[in-house]
Amino acid sequence: MKKILVIEDEIAINDLICMNLEVAGYEPVPFFDGEEFSNHLKGEDDYDLALLDIMLPGKDGFILLEELKEHKIPVIYLTAKGDLPSKVRGLRSGAEDYIVKPFEMLELLVRVDNVLKRFVKEDSEEIHIRDVVINEKKRTVYKSGVEISLQPMEFDCLLVFWKYRNRVMTREQILNILWGVDFEGESRTVDVHVGNIRKKLDFTDVIITVPRVGYRMEV
Secondary structure, three states, X not given: OOEEEEEOOXXXXXXXXXXXXXXXXXXXXXXXXXXXXXXXXXXXXXXXXXXXXXXXXXOOHHHHHHHHHHOOOOEEEEXXXXXXXXXXXXXXXXXXXXXXXXXXXXXXXXXXXXXXXHHOOOOOXXXXXXXXXXXXXXXXXXXOOEEOOOOHHHHHHHHHHHHOOOOOEEHHHXXXXXXXXXXXXXXXXXXXXXXXXXXXXXXXXXXXXXXXXXXXXXX
C-alpha cells in the first residue's frame, strides 16, 4: 500500500483528504505543522508521495519541498496561493504538480495516481477481483483461467473502476478520466461499456449502479 503524506494545517481539509485517500486504497499520514514534520522526516522517510500545503506553521511548504527532495519524495502542492509567481516558483523548485484550492477530490486522486505511476513501481502487475485476473501491463483479462476479450475502452473503463473502487463516480467523471480532457459527447457511452463488462465478467454485483448518479465498484 502506497504511503502518502498529507501536510496541511487545516484539520477539516486534512481529514477529508485522508479519508478519500483511504477509500482509494492508499495509506495517508497526516501532519499539521511544518516544523513538526521536518523533525519527523529526519528519522522516517519511507513515503511514496507528499501532498504539501505552502502556508504552514513552523516551516512553510517551499522550505519543506527542499527537504522532501533530499529524501527523494515527490511533491504535489495543495495551496490557496493561486497567483502565477507562486505557481512558477513551486513548479520550478521541483514540485510534480500544483493544485489550487478549492479542488475536486477526484481531480486530486487522478493527479496522485499520475505522479505515482512515474515514481513508484507497482507491487504486482496483476489485479485480482474474485475469479478475475487483470494484467494492466499486458492488457489481458482472465476469468476462471479463461481469457476474456475486452475492447480497449472497456479495459480502460475497468481499470478506472478498480483504481477508484468503492467510490461513487458519475458518468462524466469516468469519461473525463478515460479521455484525459473534458468530454463533450454522450455520457451514456459509459452505460454501454459497463453493460459489456458486467456481461463478460459476471460483474453485475461488482459494478453497482447508483441511481441518478453513476456507478461504484464494490470490492
